[in-house]
Amino acid sequence: MQWARKDLGFRISTGLFGLVLISIVAAIGVELTRQSWLSISKFGFAFWRTQTWDPVAGEFGALPFIWGTLYSSIIALLIATPVALGIAIFIAELCPARFRQPLVFLTELLAAIPSIVYGLWGIFVLVPLVRQFQVALPDPLRVLPIFSGPPFGVGMLSAALILAIMVVPFTSSVAREVLKSVPRTQREAAYALGATRFEAIRTALYYARTGIIGAIMLGFGRALGETMAVTMVIGNNPQVSLSLFAPQHTMAAVIANEFTEAADDLYLHALIEIGLVLFIITLIINSLSRLLLWTIGRPGKAIPKRTPTPVQATAA
Amino acid sequence: MHTRRRAIVSQLFVVFCAASVLLALVPLAFILFFVVREGIQALNLEFFVSMPKPVGEVGGGMANSIVGTLILSGLGSLFAIPVGIMSGVYMSEYAGSRMASAIRFAADTLNGVPSIVIGVFVYGIAVLPFKQFSAIAGGLALGIMMIPIIARTTEELLLLVPHTMREGALALGATRARAVFSVVLPAAAPGIITGVVLALARIAGETAPLLFTSFNNRYFTVGLTQPISSLTVQVFTYAISPYQDWHRQAWAGALVLVSLVLLCSLLARFATRKLEGLGRG
DSSP states (O other), X not given: OHHHHHHHHHHHHHHHHHHHHHHHHHHHHHHHHHHTHHHHHHHGGGGGTXXXXXXXXXXXXXXXXXXXXXXXXXXXXXXXXXXXXXHHHIIIIISXXXXXXXXXXXHHHHHHSOHHHHHHHIIIIIXXXXXXXXXXXXXXXXXXXXXXXXXXXXXXXXXXXXXXXXXXXXXXXXXXXXXXXXXXXXXXXXXXXXXXXXXXXXXXHHHTHHXXXXXXXXXXXXXXXXXXXXHHHSBOOOOOOOOTTSOBOOHHHHHHHHXXXXXXXXXXXXXXXXXXXXXXXXXXXXXXXXXXXXXXXXXXXXXOOOOOOHHHHHHO | OHHHHHHHHHHHHHHHHHHHHHHHHHHHHHHHHHHHHHHHHHOSHHHHHSOBOOTTSOOBOOHHHHHHHHHHHHHHHHHHHHHHHHHHHHHHHTTTSHHHHHHHHHHHHHHHSOHXXXXXXXXXXXXXXXXXXXXXXXXXXXXXXXHHHHHHHHHHHHHHSOHHHHHHHHHXXXXXXXXXXXXXXXXXXXXXXXXXXXXXXXXXXXXXXXXXXXXXXXXXXXXXXXXXXXXXXXXXXXXXXXOHHHHHHHHHXXXXXXXXXXXXXXXXXXXXXXXXXXXXX
């Protein structure tokens, strides 16, 4: 009886710490809403449809930031996803066992480098390279909208490239885990039917498709919220442009840049509203990706249980 | 003929995967190369022991920023370690419960929240009410980022501890708390410490949550209620400045940051390898 009460005390006291964790997440949502109320009530949905960002005149339209965030993240994803999946497949399926750990370590090192270091490298190394690339571009290509504009170096392409490099380790490490959870029998069955290596791996990829999509979305979530590296190379100019070379802006970057300069309350609230929406978007993307990964993360539950035949038992 | 085409496709695919690995390692090598080459030029004893000099004067260091980063990370850990470990204990001890799922969901969510948003949040709760940027606010922001990492690592490692150890303790008449604190946690301790070190490495490199919580400070401070400098914010300030000498300092700061992170990752890797060895033996 006394023990039971002590155990209950233990449960409650550790649970309280867990409650702190839960309340932090709740508090972020509440606090950001509260602190952006002026802007939410004044502009409503027009905030997200208009393009004028003029703090002096008190006009705030966040469309260029949403555009910049989505555009940069999507380009980054287009570049990063094939590479990340290639890495995951190489490490999980193709490479000799003794190279596996070192390769995992090296790719994860990419995730460990602080984003400020990426930004610094971006400013002084990548941006000049992008500028050279743009100058070297043949004239007929330059009339295309996506390649138009003067060569600044800073702009959408630089940001997307940096983001792509930063996203690769996240997507590839999750995709690797997902591939690991595919039963060996799947591949063996494919090989037994005479499949080539590519075809066998394609079978495994198909089997793990929800998890792979989850891994890609996780990378997307990372790209959306990345701040420092992007703000240092994207040019910080709020405009909606298709051009890869145009200086643009993102949601995270505008907060980082202008937050300490926000002189009046409405300005500050407008910036915090951008933060609130960034919070909600990443929340949705991450929850979706976890949902997808969750279904595959537990092989025992994802696959309907059957009594193993002798063949399966030995394969396992 | 058809078979041959399939074989070629397969070969190309293997080549593509190998090329992807190279493609990712090129930027890594490229970044490390530049950070070392540029950073080493400005890195000397002065960098570690002296204060930033005004524009125009060559030299100076980041002593205040280095101390600031240590203080901020320390404050973050002070806040995050108890919450993280205890939440982890709850998640593993009461794994099936609804509360445990809720904590797990909150931890994963928090882990995905962009660091700049955490900065904005902490600004609202710890800067605005006191009308003062402070080291405490910065530490709080870093702590919030550490909690989910520590909580999830603790949970995973506690679940790895053999059930028989816990049962042995309970069979001897220990309470649940006693079994956890005297038997299960110590068994998982090396792994948990590794997790904490990794979390530290990650948050020591964070800039965004510090921009408007701990802000920056040109002077040497240890006061917790004042704005405080940090390596990352200082590197940012220098990097976007127009002065060449400041750029050199920024690279040196980056080199220190990268070395710190590298060292922590290597340490953690070494420790986990040892752990795995123990588990096998």
